[in-house]
Amino acid sequence: DTQESDLFWLTTSGYTQPSTLHLADATKVENGEQEYVTEILKTLPTQYDASGLVVEQKDAISKDGTKVPYFIVKKKDTKLNGKTPTLMYGYGGFE
Secondary structure (H helix, E strand, O other), X not given: OOOOOOEEEEEEOOOOOOOXXXXXXXXXXXXXXXXXXXXXXXXXXXXXXXXXXXXXXXXXXXXXXOEEEEEEEEEOOOOOOXXXXXXOOOOOOOO
């Protein structure tokens, strides 16, 4: 049927990776897992060298006990000792 296909588009991005458009086939997986075999169709250009950076996800606990996830993007060797200059950005959206 020309109206149906097992192909799908997948967009990925990250704090240190530009947005990338993939074409994947739902019938082809790697390692027997749900890791679809993808073909990269397009990637936005990189804006900076992210090779020395790491991303960590942590949780803060609010006054009512709710866990609030947050991410830290830092150089691999940055010490989290309270003395490092920091740029904070926040938004709502977690459940």
